[in-house]
Amino acid sequence: xxxxxxxxxxxxxxxxxxxxxxxxxxxxxxxxxxxxxxxxxxxxxxxxxxxxxxxxxxxxxxxxxxxxxxxxxxxxxxxxxxxxxxxxxxxxxxxxxxxxxxxxxxxxxxxxxxxxxxxxxxxxxxxxxxxxxxxxxxxxxxxxxxxxxxxxxxxxxxxxxxxxxxxxxxxxxxxxxxxxxxxxxxxxxxxxxxxxxxxxxxxxxxxxxxxxxxxxxxxxxxxxxxxxxxxxxxxxxxxxxxxxxxxxxxxxxxxxxxxxxxxxxxxxxxxxxxxxxxxxxxxxxxxxxxxxxxxxxxxxxxxxxxxxxxxxxxxxxxxxxxxxxxxxxxxxxxxxxxxxxxxxxxxxxxxxxxxxxxxxxxxxxxxxxxxxxxxxxxxxxxxx
Amino acid sequence: xxxxxxxxxxxxxxxxxxxxxxxxxxxxxxxxxxxxxxxxxxxxxxxxxxxxxxxxxxxxxxxxxxxxxxxxxxxxxxxxxx
Numbered sequence: 001x002x003x004x005x006x007x008x009x010x011x012x013x014x015x016x017x018x019x020x021x022x023x024x025x026x027x028x029x030x031x032x033x034x035x036x037x038x039x040x041x042x043x044x045x046x047x048x049x050x051x052x053x054x055x056x057x058x059x060x061x062x063x064x065x066x067x068x069x070x071x072x073x074x075x076x077x078x079x080x081x082x083x084x085x086x087x088x089x090x091x092x093x094x095x096x097x098x099x100x101x102x103x104x105x106x107x108x109x110x111x112x113x114x115x116x117x118x119x120x121x122x123x124x125x126x127x128x129x130x131x132x133x134x135x136x137x138x139x140x141x142x143x144x145x146x147x148x149x150x151x152x153x154x155x156x157x158x159x160x161x162x163x164x165x166x167x168x169x170x171x172x173x174x175x176x177x178x179x180x181x182x183x184x185x186x187x188x189x190x191x192x193x194x195x196x197x198x199x200x201x202x203x204x205x206x207x208x209x210x211x212x213x214x215x216x217x218x219x220x221x222x223x224x225x226x227x228x229x230x231x232x233x234x235x236x237x238x239x240x241x242x243x244x245x246x247x248x249x250x251x252x253x254x255x256x257x258x259x260x261x262x263x264x265x266x267x268x269x270x271x272x273x274x275x276x277x278x279x280x281x282x283x284x285x286x287x288x289x290x291x292x293x294x295x296x297x298x299x300x301x302x303x304x305x306x307x308x309x310x311x312x313x314x315x316x317x318x319x320x321x322x323x324x325x326x327x328x329x330x331x332x333x334x335x336x337x338x339x340x341x342x343x344x345x346x347x348x349x350x351x352x353x354x355x356x357x358x359x360x361x362x363x364x365x366x367x368x369x370x371x372x373x374x375x376x377x378x379x380x381x382x383x384x
Numbered sequence: 385x386x387x388x389x390x391x392x393x394x395x396x397x398x399x400x401x402x403x404x405x406x407x408x409x410x411x412x413x414x415x416x417x418x419x420x421x422x423x424x425x426x427x428x429x430x431x432x433x434x435x436x437x438x439x440x441x442x443x444x445x446x447x448x449x450x451x452x453x454x455x456x457x458x459x460x461x462x463x464x465x466x
Contacts, residue, residue, distance in 0.1 A: 203414060207414070213412070279445060282445035283441050283445060
């Protein structure tokens with residue numbers, strides 16, 4: 001019997017994972033639960049363990065970056081047993097580990113397609129993938145691909161340099177993610193300011209219903225989730241020419257851990273009361289601080305919120321996360337005089353949105369809806 | 385509140401001497417300067433270190449007033465003695 005070892009699905013936004021290290025040799029006997037290898041995505045490092053006892057066969061080496069669900073090895077009852085998928089798979093591509101069926105390889109050669117040009121959604125290139133790619137190529141013969149220009153480093157005196165160091169794997173994956181987002185999304189920006197008169201009263205009132213103390217950011221998360229149910233096309237991802245609109249609102253919170261951008265997720269935020277959402281966001285913050293986030297904490301965000309208030313930033317213009325329709329930035333509360341001459345805190349909400357999906361008016365209405373709900377709650381002194 | 389807790393809170397929340405002196409049992413996350421989300425995390429970690437206890441995340445997020453912190457510390461003390 002053969003049991004495949006595949007790269008697990010960690011997040012809807014992470015299509016690739018890097019094999020950092022194998023802890024066992026090819027052909028070694030392992031016990032159930034024994035550590036096999038370490039994989040890394042842009043957000044998380046995950047240890048893979050043996051599902052059962054057997055002989056481990058390594059199909060992809062440390063340092064290789066592969067699509068999620070790719071076959072990277074298998075467990076067998078005898079060392080010479082092969083994965084059924086492996087028997088039909090050829091490895092091709094110069095310098096890249098690309099798995100393709102023999103039929104796909106033959107067809108690609110016939111059509112003059114390099115296997116590394118194809119998208120590798122499930123990790124194995126099949127005949128239908130080659131045909132689909134060829135059809136798309138033939139329909140759009142001259143269409144340029146999005147390109148990112150990277151300037152060559154400018155020569156500077158060594159005396160001026162404190163240190164040179166390569167980016168960590170996680171930083172490299174984040175870098176590639178943001179460049180991909182900038183290259184493929186049509187970023188546009190809006191912002192508006194909300195007067196926070198009555199905020200303290202509102203938070204005190206809502207604290208009575210909560211185990212954790214709600215804060216301004218929790219209010220914004222709450223009203224964002226509500227607005228996303230009213231404007232579902234912002235709770236969406238655009239991939240090529242298809243918009244995927246999600247039913248559930250899984251709010252991603254952009255956070256920094258040791259200089260690496262991470263986006264843990266509050267799932268089903270649209271169903272949560274303010275108290276429940278406050279508990280969920282507070283727990284995530286504790287996990288971030290203690291570095292105890294697990295892979296499931298990163299599962300499938302559909303919209304992202306970022307907040308740099310802790311360092312006094314009152315407006316940021318964030319890069320959209322993955323293929324999402326937008327990202328909301330919450331600024332630091334800043335005191336300003338009102339028309340009555342009283343100093344009152346204000347907060348600026350910023351929205352980066354993908355102009356391929358939405359025009360400015362639609363984005364403005366979405367942002368205004370969040371702001372209006374927040375203002376109404378402040379006037380009322382309670383969240384309805 | 386005892387002086388030990390006052391000292392832990394003052395250090396974790398970066399309070400001035402006057403702010404630390406003014407701390408009382410009725411203070412909450414909404415009445416103390418710098419007791420924001422990051423301050424709260426610093427406070428929980430400082431309590432764990434100072435009192436040599438482990439605070440579960442689910443409990444940590446509820447420690448939003450001096451009163452709740454004192455209650456938690458007293459309960460832990462009783463558990464330790466018994």
